[in-house]
Amino acid sequence: xxxxxxxKHHHEPLFRIVKRDDLPWWQAWLIRIAAIVTxxxxxxxxxxxxxxxxxxxxxxxxxxxxxxxxxxGGSTTMLWKFLQExxxxxxxxxxxxxxxxxxxxxxxxxGQALMGGLASMICMIELGDKLPYPVLxxxxxxxxxxxxxxxxxxxxxxxxxxxxxxxxxxxMMNYVATQIIKYYVYIEGGGSxxxxxxxxGNLPVIAxxxxxxxxxxxxxxxxxxxxxxxxxKQGYEITVVGESQNTxxxxxxxxxxxxxxxxxxxxxxxxxxxxxxxxxTDHSINTNTVGGQGFTAIMVSWLxxxxxFIMVLMSAxxxxxxxxxxxxxxxxxxxxxxxxxxxxxxxxxxxxxEFFIRYSVKxxxxxxxxK
Amino acid sequence: MAKIAxxxxxxxxxxxAKVIANxxxxxxxxxxxxxxxxGENGSGKxxxxxxxxxxxxxxxxxxxVNGEEAVIASPKDAFSYGIGMIHQHFKLVxxxxxxxxxxxxxxxxxxxxxxxxxxxxxxxxKYGFSxxxxxxxxxxSVSEKQTVEIIKVLYRGADILILDEPxxxxxPQETSKLFDILRNMRNHGKSIIIITHKLNEVMEISDRxxxxxxxxxxxxxxxxxxxxxxxxxxMVGDKVELNINRTTPKNVSDRLxxxxxxxxxxxxxxxxxxxxxxxxAGEILGVAGIAGSGQRxxxxxxxxxxxxxxxxxxxxxxxxxxxxxxxxxxxxQIRNLGVRLSFVPEDRLGMGLxxxxxxxxxxxxxxxxxxxxMFLRRKKPKNLATExxxxxxxxxxxxxxPVRRLSGGNVQKVLVGREIAxxxxxxxxxxxxxxxxxxxxxxxxxxxxxxxxKGAAVIFVGEDLDALLELSDRxxxxxxxxxxxxxxxxxxTKEEIGLxxxxxxxxxxxDNE
Numbered sequence: 001x002x003x004x005x006x007x008k009h010h011h012e013p014l015f016r017i018v019k020r021d022d023l024p025w026w027q028a029w030l031i032r033i034a035a036i037v038t039x040x041x042x043x044x045x046x047x048x049x050x051x052x053x054x055x056x057x058x059x060x061x062x063x064x065x066x067x068x069x070x071x072x073g074g075s076t077t078m079l080w081k082f083l084q085e086x087x088x089x090x091x092x093x094x095x096x097x098x099x100x101x102x103x104x105x106x107x108x109x110x111g112q113a114l115m116g117g118l119a120s121m122i123c124m125i126e127l128g129d130k131l132p133y134p135v136l137x138x139x140x141x142x143x144x145x146x147x148x149x150x151x152x153x154x155x156x157x158x159x160x161x162x163x164x165x166x167x168x169x170x171x172m173m174n175y176v177a178t179q180i181i182k183y184y185v186y187i188e189g190g191g192s193x194x195x196x197x198x199x200x201g202n203l204p205v206i207a208x209x210x211x212x213x214x215x216x217x218x219x220x221x222x223x224x225x226x227x228x229x230x231x232x233k234q235g236y237e238i239t240v241v242g243e244s245q246n247t248x249x250x251x252x253x254x255x256x257x258x259x260x261x262x263x264x265x266x267x268x269x270x271x272x273x274x275x276x277x278x279x280x281t282d283h284s285i286n287t288n289t290v291g292g293q294g295f296t297a298i299m300v301s302w303l304x305x306x307x308x309f310i311m312v313l314m315s316a317x318x319x320x321x322x323x324x325x326x327x328x329x330x331x332x333x334x335x336x337x338x339x340x341x342x343x344x345x346x347x348x349x350x351x352x353x354e355f356f357i358r359y360s361v362k363x364x365x366x367x368x369x370x371k
Numbered sequence: 372m373a374k375i376a377x378x379x380x381x382x383x384x385x386x387x388a389k390v391i392a393n394x395x396x397x398x399x400x401x402x403x404x405x406x407x408x409x410g411e412n413g414s415g416k417x418x419x420x421x422x423x424x425x426x427x428x429x430x431x432x433x434x435x436v437n438g439e440e441a442v443i444a445s446p447k448d449a450f451s452y453g454i455g456m457i458h459q460h461f462k463l464v465x466x467x468x469x470x471x472x473x474x475x476x477x478x479x480x481x482x483x484x485x486x487x488x489x490x491x492x493x494x495x496x497k498y499g500f501s502x503x504x505x506x507x508x509x510x511x512s513v514s515e516k517q518t519v520e521i522i523k524v525l526y527r528g529a530d531i532l533i534l535d536e537p538x539x540x541x542x543p544q545e546t547s548k549l550f551d552i553l554r555n556m557r558n559h560g561k562s563i564i565i566i567t568h569k570l571n572e573v574m575e576i577s578d579r580x581x582x583x584x585x586x587x588x589x590x591x592x593x594x595x596x597x598x599x600x601x602x603x604x605x606m607v608g609d610k611v612e613l614n615i616n617r618t619t620p621k622n623v624s625d626r627l628x629x630x631x632x633x634x635x636x637x638x639x640x641x642x643x644x645x646x647x648x649x650x651x652a653g654e655i656l657g658v659a660g661i662a663g664s665g666q667r668x669x670x671x672x673x674x675x676x677x678x679x680x681x682x683x684x685x686x687x688x689x690x691x692x693x694x695x696x697x698x699x700x701x702x703x704q705i706r707n708l709g710v711r712l713s714f715v716p717e718d719r720l721g722m723g724l725x726x727x728x729x730x731x732x733x734x735x736x737x738x739x740x741x742x743x744x745m746f747l748r749r750k751k752p753k754n755l756a757t758e759x760x761x762x763x764x765x766x767x768x769x770x771x772x773p774v775r776r777l778s779g780g781n782v783q784k785v786l787v788g789r790e791i792a793x794x795x796x797x798x799x800x801x802x803x804x805x806x807x808x809x810x811x812x813x814x815x816x817x818x819x820x821x822x823x824x825k826g827a828a829v830i831f832v833g834e835d836l837d838a839l840l841e842l843s844d845r846x847x848x849x850x851x852x853x854x855x856x857x858x859x860x861x862x863x864t865k866e867e868i869g870l871x872x873x874x875x876x877x878x879x880x881x882d883n884e
Contacts, residue, residue, distance in 0.1 A: 016428060243725045246722040247723070247724065250722050250723065252701060252703035
């Protein structure tokens with residue numbers, strides 16, 4: 001505006017929020033990367049304030065916490081631990097993704113994975129010495145998937161038929177699963193409340209690495225899910241149901257069937273995650289086997305915008321921060337919750353930056369500069 | 372000349388970099404006048420009014436109220452300048468009474484509902500409202516709710532009232548009642564701005580008309596100096612030479628016979644009441660009626676989306692000569708019977724299309740099951756999308772653009788294009804030109820005519836009686852879920868149809884909503 005207006009009764013707002021046109025993809029990614037970098041810097045600065053160490057030391061500790069002495073020519077043990085944790089988190093994230101695409105808020109990955117793990121555990125203990133190894137593995141695989149799928153499909157059946165709230169239902173199912181595990185550990189482990197690692201029915205160690213198979217299985221799952229969502233008829237149906245159930249009915253999609261089928265799939269993948277944890281990693285089970293990752297997975301799925309490949313990066317980021325800041329907390333004897341705070345900061349930035357991708361902020365005085 | 376109540380100078384508002392909603396708009400509103408804002412959909416009427424009401428803030432330009440410059444950054448600011456807007460979608464608390472809604476949010480000392488009621492009653496008697504102040508909102512008819520909204524604005528002391536398409540939801544009788552009140556308010560010195568695109572109402576109610584086209588003001592005229600034809604020209608920009616070439620139906624035969632169809636909604640209200648009619652091949656059957664009289668349910672019943680309590684829907688297959696009853700069949704089963712039934716629903720993005728999917732994937736909605744195996748084939752849908760974009764001149768960056776980013780007219784072209792691509796034997800369209808500019812409207816009308824000539828039975832549910840009379844062969848009138856009459860569209864008059872539309876509301880007034 002050329003002329004300055006005189007006395008104003010109401011002040012023009014200092015800034016306004018304006019919806020943007022869709023940004024080109026590379027600009028959107030530039031904003032996202034900038035957000036992550038800022039967040040990691042902020043985590044570093046907060047760490048230096050708390051520990052009185054230098055920024056460089058903090059990041060060194062973090063990297064050491066994730067990769068160990070790999071870069072000094074040390075062993076790859078820590079790296080594999082990092083890959084393993086990323087794989088498990090990714091597996092759970094992949095599991096909830098088809099349900100989320102359908103706008104079915106499956107918050108029960110925790111319980112579904114536990115039930116899958118329980119199936120593995122029972123097979124290992126009860127059938128471990130009765131079946132030939134390959135058959136045993138197959139039975140473990142199938143029962144774990146089935147068990148997770150059953151746990152996932154119960155809320156889906158109620159949702160499809162009575163329109164119950166799936167968020168609450170799946171959350172409650174988590175508690176039921178936890179109690180079942182508690183009870184099982186109680187009868188199986190006797191008074192000690194722990195089950196000693198079982199030697200039978202462990203997933204095979206390939207190339208001398210006990211985590212490699214887990215990583216491969218999850219990698220295959222990620223590719224398969226990507227193809228399923230993008231190129232299969234069922235994946236297309238999931239998208240339509242998620243976007244508009246009215247449209248789905250209008251074109252003759254059986255909405256109930258799609259809800260139930262998708263939750264069977266979601267639960268089954270959770271079951272696989274449980275199997276990877278029990279038969280592939282711990283060889284035992286307790287209520288903390290999944291360790292809340294079923295909830296972290298919800299976030300990873302969102303951060304990855306339901307795209308399995310972006311979810312790979314997001315799981316890696318979350319695990320990196322968790323392990324790295326955990327190490328910082330450890331060496332500087334900070335509270336263990338420090339790692340959670342750090343992860344929280346990064347997520348806040350990553351989610352928050354979406355706002356700046358969708359909207360731009362216009363200030364009062366530079367109307368001319370902003371197009 | 373009367374005093375100026377409101378003045379807009381060079382108002383510009385853009386959304387994002389590309390969408391210019393208003394450009395350099397100048398507008399003056401006097402005290403004690405009714406000004407109509409006229410324009411096609413998307414011409415920026417509502418955006419302009421939202422800036423006066425404090426919902427949007429202009430990028431450039433100046434608003435003055437009573438000769439003083441005003442900065443209106445929120446609806447609260449707007450009220451402090453005596454400006455109130457009645458929106459198309461009411462903003463009322465359902466479980467509160469009328470009086471409670473009216474005083475809600477007004478901070479004038481101690482809360483004393485009885486005292487406020489006195490004040491409300493004064494307003495009512497001054498302008499001629501009749502309203503039961505203790506009635507709860509959820510038991511009210513649409514017209515009563517609108518009355519509450521208007522009183523709410525007056526109670527806050529508004530002198531400038533903006534009404535956004537107030538008659539869209541009213542019956543003709545309710546409309547004339549509203550207009551009486553508006554005239555009354557004008558005579559008391561209020562300024563009233565009414566957004567509309569119905570020309571006859573503009574002629575009836577307003578003193579002056581401001582016409583917007585593509586976000587720009589193209590002129591303000593005295594209503595007495597113009598006729599509807601002149602207004603249309605102003606609105607569209609050039610001389611409109613639009614006529615529909617209605618041919619005499621050929622090879623007419625019964626295609627769809629509906630017998631005694633009755634259905635209820637979940638609350639047990641009768642939506643369709645013993646509906647019987649025949650849709651014939653090679654003919655356009657218009658369906659007229661007040662909004663919400665059962666048109667939607669009628670089409671959804673035929674499409675297999677509505678559960679029926681009784682009745683039959685008999686389809687005569689022109690290929691096999693066989694007859695099938697479509698009642699209680701799902702859309703899939705109907706399709707599998709070889710019935711080529713196409714349906715352009717009223718809710719385009721919520722039912723006919725998926726807004727977040729691109730044009731190709733939307734083409735696939737009807738055909739994605741084709742072909743063996745579990746994977747999609749996108750080749751044919753892609754060709755179809757390209758073909759439709761070219762043939763119907765859909766304005767879009769590419770076929771990979773999500774349809775929600777297209778304008779209303781282009782969305783409809785995509786939807787109609789897909790539905791007629793399967794060469795339907797029955798084509799049902801609901802309000803196919805709602806929200807479309809005049810040129811797109813005629814593209815759609817011509818497509819319907821083309822289908823009729825190809826021998827489809829076309830069922831056209833419309834709201835604009837002029838269009839119905841011009842396009843249809845027969846017009847069936849529906850009121851409160853009942854067929855109140857069928858007339859020959861070539862000889863019938865609007866008055867005749869209007870009578871049939873209201874005939875049933877008198878008899879069947881027991882079921883409101």
